[in-house]
Amino acid sequence: MITLSANLIAIFVYTSAAIYFGSLFIRQKPIHSVQLLGVAAFGLIIHGVGVYGISVSHSGIAFSLFSVSSLIFLVVNAIVLFSSLKKALHNLFLLLFPLSALSVLASITATNPGWQHSLSYSIAAHVILSILAYSLLTIASLQALILAYQNHALKHKNRIANARLLPPLQTMESLLFEFLWVGEILLTLAILSGFYFLEDMFAQHLVHKTVFALIAWLIYALLLWGRYQMGWRGTKAIRWALAGFICLMLAYFGSKMVLEIILNKI
Structure with missing residues (x-):
C-alpha cells in the first residue's frame, strides 16, 4: 500500500x-x-x-x-x-x-x-554501470532536444522569446558534450564489465543487447571524435547524439520488450 x-x-x-x-x-x-x-x-x-x-x-x-x-x-x-x-x-x-x-x-x-x-557483486557492478551510463546519456539526449529547440527558435522569430528563457546556446552545447563524455566512459566500462563478468555476451538472449550497445558506443565515439577533430556542432551533433541514444534504448529496452512481452505472449 x-x-x-x-x-x-x-x-x-x-x-x-x-x-x-x-x-x-x-x-x-x-x-x-x-x-x-x-x-x-x-x-x-x-x-x-x-x-x-x-x-x-x-x-x-x-x-x-x-x-x-x-x-x-x-x-x-x-x-x-x-x-x-x-x-x-x-x-x-x-x-x-x-x-x-x-x-x-x-x-x-x-x-x-x-x-x-x-545478483552477485560482479553482475551488480555491471548493472549499476549500465544504469549510470543510460542515465547520463539520457540527460545528454534531453540536452540535445533542447538544443534542437533553440536552433529551431533562432530560425523562427516568433519563438525567440521562449528560447531566451534558456541558457545561451554555447553553454547548452558545452554541457551536452560534457554529459556525452562521461556517459561514453561509463558505457565503455559497462560493456567491458559485461564481457568480463558474463559468460557469453553474444548468447541468444544477449546478442541483440550487445550488438546495439556496441553500435551506440561507436556512434558516440565518432561524435566525440568529430567534435574535437572536425568541429562538429549544431544540427549534426544533435542528430548523432539522438542516433546513439536510439541505439542504446534498442539495446536495453528492445531486448527486454522481446523477452518479457513478445515471447511471453507466444
Missing part, C-alpha cells in the same frame, strides 16, 4: 509540475529555479520510495522492463537535480517531469513480478 501510494503521489507531483512549469514556459514567464528544484527534490524522494517498493523484495531485485525504466528516470532526476546546483540544467525538468510521470505510471500498471534476480 505504501509503495502504491508513493508512486501515485509521484505521478501527481510530476504531472502537476509539468503542467505548471510548462505553462509558464509557453507563456514566456520566468521560471524560478529554486521553486522548480524544490518540487523536483520532493518528487525525487517520493519517487525513490516507490521505486524501492517495486524493485526490492525478499526474493531479489526486480529488473523488469518498466521497473528499470522508472529506476533510470529516478537516477536521471537525481543527477540533474544535484548538477543544477552548479550548472544551468534545471530547465531539463520541463522534459523530465512528464517523462518521469509516464515511467512511474508504467511501473505500477505493467510490472512483471516474475522477473526477480539475486
Whole structure:
C-alpha cells in the first residue's frame, strides 16, 4: 500500500509540475529555479520510495522492463537535480517531469513480478554501470532536444522569446558534450564489465543487447571524435547524439520488450 501510494503521489507531483512549469514556459514567464528544484527534490524522494517498493523484495531485485525504466528516470532526476546546483540544467525538468510521470505510471500498471534476480557483486557492478551510463546519456539526449529547440527558435522569430528563457546556446552545447563524455566512459566500462563478468555476451538472449550497445558506443565515439577533430556542432551533433541514444534504448529496452512481452505472449 505504501509503495502504491508513493508512486501515485509521484505521478501527481510530476504531472502537476509539468503542467505548471510548462505553462509558464509557453507563456514566456520566468521560471524560478529554486521553486522548480524544490518540487523536483520532493518528487525525487517520493519517487525513490516507490521505486524501492517495486524493485526490492525478499526474493531479489526486480529488473523488469518498466521497473528499470522508472529506476533510470529516478537516477536521471537525481543527477540533474544535484548538477543544477552548479550548472544551468534545471530547465531539463520541463522534459523530465512528464517523462518521469509516464515511467512511474508504467511501473505500477505493467510490472512483471516474475522477473526477480539475486545478483552477485560482479553482475551488480555491471548493472549499476549500465544504469549510470543510460542515465547520463539520457540527460545528454534531453540536452540535445533542447538544443534542437533553440536552433529551431533562432530560425523562427516568433519563438525567440521562449528560447531566451534558456541558457545561451554555447553553454547548452558545452554541457551536452560534457554529459556525452562521461556517459561514453561509463558505457565503455559497462560493456567491458559485461564481457568480463558474463559468460557469453553474444548468447541468444544477449546478442541483440550487445550488438546495439556496441553500435551506440561507436556512434558516440565518432561524435566525440568529430567534435574535437572536425568541429562538429549544431544540427549534426544533435542528430548523432539522438542516433546513439536510439541505439542504446534498442539495446536495453528492445531486448527486454522481446523477452518479457513478445515471447511471453507466444
